[in-house]
Amino acid sequence: MPNRNQQATLLVFLIADFVYSGARCKYQYARRRAECDNQKETENNVTCPLFPIPQQLDCKAYYEFDDLFKWMNDYISSTVDEKSRPSVTANLVYMDRVVWSGNFGRMSKTNQDRPTQDTIYRIGSIAKVFPVLYLFKLWEEGKVSLHDPITKYAPDFTVDPRMGRADDITLLDVASQVAGLPAVVPHHPLLESRVAFNGTLEDVFRRLRNTVLLATPRSKCIYTNLGYAMLADVLARNFSGGDFERWAQKNIIEALDMKNTGFFRPAKTMSEMATGYLFNGWPAPFFDLMWYGPAGNYFSSAADLAKFSMSFLETSKTMLTHQSLTEMLRTRKVCQKGYLGGRAHFTGSPWEMNLISDYLVASKDGDMFGYSSSMALVPDLKLAFNILMSGNRGENVARKVLQKAIPVFRTVLRSVERKGKPVYDPWKYVGNFTFYGTENVTITDSGNGRLEMSKFNLQLNTPYFTALDYVKDGLVRAYIKDNGYPCNVVTNMMNGALLQFKDFRGGRYHEFDILDLYFFGFKRI
Known part of the structure; x- marks a missing residue:
């Protein structure tokens, strides 16, 4: 015994x-x-x-970072293409500081000036983070539930119910790319643009009335520009006098001191931007996304994306509480194989999410005519990578960089008392x-x-x-x-x-x- x-x-x-x-x-x-x-x-x-x-590190004290930063300089400078991608700026953020930055190429084929961390580019779908931040701010303030049906705030929104009812779609579904909504507003392919819509929220609802969802809500990952523009308009109509742009300017851009970020206006911003180029080397046309604006009509700089990244890492100014940020950075659904060309294994709000070196990475890529961009966050490591390019991305640069950077930071942090x-x-x-x-x-x-x-x-x-x-x-x-x-x-x-x-x-x-x-x-x- x-x-x-x-x-x-x-x-x-x-x-x-x-x-x-x-x-x-x-x-x-x-x-x-x-x-x-x-x-x-x-x-x-x-x-x-x-x-x-994660804890504060002096990167100069570790040879591992010397090797990493040299590789990043060589690799990212190699992404410059004189014909179709002459300008690239990028940075690597750790905790509350930029630990590496690179500015490569030139502003345009006719302007030999090297870009800087403050050079402006169009950021495309990175802008989709803005309406989702609006939703989570309202949730944090107790004004909405993430699981409210969107029809609670837009009773005039209906669809053909054969694939699912509008009442079945929640605010979080729209924010997380699982609402079943089409990518764009139904339109005449010969008379109207696929990438811009010159109408109002009411016009969108009229066109959706006889349209079926592409899938039952929450059953499939479906990328949508329509959904994020609609989310921004519906929330603004109910809570900020119908002006989403003004809310984003005050509560995100000014709050985070993002001095080179704003809503795209060609006449105002063209002179300060790196010129974007198409595949064939022609300068990209400047166009306004109009009603789709909240889903991609913004410009920014690498320096401002660094500040934006830090707000999600909770190492600098933030606009949400820890609880809200934790909820916003959760995975929502395992996506079908091949979603977005294999760029996302999970969908988030509004992130594309993957595991890289065992860490969950939340990223948002932007692709406009003549511009491409990425903001990739590794919240558990307090690490982020941002890149802006004046042309098509060619390859997933952010993924390749993080595949190198994450093991280095993990190795160094294991060695620090x-x-x-x-x-x-x-x-x-x-x-x-x-x-x-x-x-x-x-x-x-x-x-x-x-x-x-x-x-x-x-x-x-x-x-x-x-x-x-x-x-x-x-x-x-x-x-x-x-x-x-x-x-x-x-x-x-x-x-x-x-x-x-x-x-x-x-x-x-x-x-x-x-x-x-x-x-x-x-x-x-």
Whole structure:
């Protein structure tokens, strides 16, 4: 018959086994896929953490970044084509700064000036992010539900119901490319343009009245310009006097200090833009998308896209709360094979989403006559890449860059010792604790209120140290400080685990729980 200590030890390992079997249920589909992709790597004892926590880095101190940035200079400069793509500007953002930037080629075939980070390009579908930000801002303010039917705000919107009713389409469906709406307004192919529509929202609704959806809502990923323009118009009609452009200018462009971004007006912006070119080398015509404007009628610069990227990484000015940004950066649906030429495995709001080197990447590409652009975000790594080109993209430059950049940042971050955010009064936390006599841990102040916890070594033969990152009073997160620790379920879940301190008396906490690992009841000795 095992004694009490042996029973407690057995309980610990039973809990660890339970953690193992249930851990995957705690992550979204994309992260679960990433963990499955990592299974072989883990079995081969590759060092952990699998997903290191981003922290400030001096890129000049690591040779890995020298190699990466040299490769980026060589590769992106090679995308310049004197005939059909003479100007390219790009940057790589990490946390709250641009860590690499490149300006290649010339402003036009007749202007030899090199472009700069402030050079203006048309950004096409990157503009679709603007009406989606509007939706999530209204949701954050409690004015709409993401799952409201769009007909609640546009009762005059109807479709032929044979493939689905207008009432079945939610605001989030429209924002996420799963509403089943066609790409463009039904039009006469000989008398009207496919890429521009000179009409009103009411005109659009009249034309859709006898049109079926392309698929039942939420059953298929379908790219649509019509949907985003309609979303912007419907929301503006209900909440900002019908003027979406003015709302976006005030709440996005001015709020984020994007000085070279705005609604496209040829007479005003042509002189400041890199000239766009078609496949054949002819200058691209300048045209207004008119009613489709919110879906692609904006211009911007690489410097402004860097600021825009940081707002989603939550490392600079933001216009949404953390909760809203987290919701906006979620995957919505696994798309059918070949969607957008294979550029997206998932659809988001309004993102095209993929896994690159195990990280979920949310990107938005813009393709206009004579211009192409990409903004690609890696939220879990606080990394983003932006590129603007005065011609067709030719290849998926953003994907290729991130395939190189993500492993470099992950490798460097694995080598950096984690330092916790200091607590205001470390005395409340420091001391020796025991887990029912089977596991003893010590919490110390390593200096300036930075807490460390040592000797929590379940399923390991040697002790290791964790930095405790201040969250709120009585709440800290544990991050393993040691570099290259072995990959197993317990250590991976311990890295980033939340500790809740309680039983506060005599000016100190006398108990804490490790919530992520289901370990409750570490008592002060």
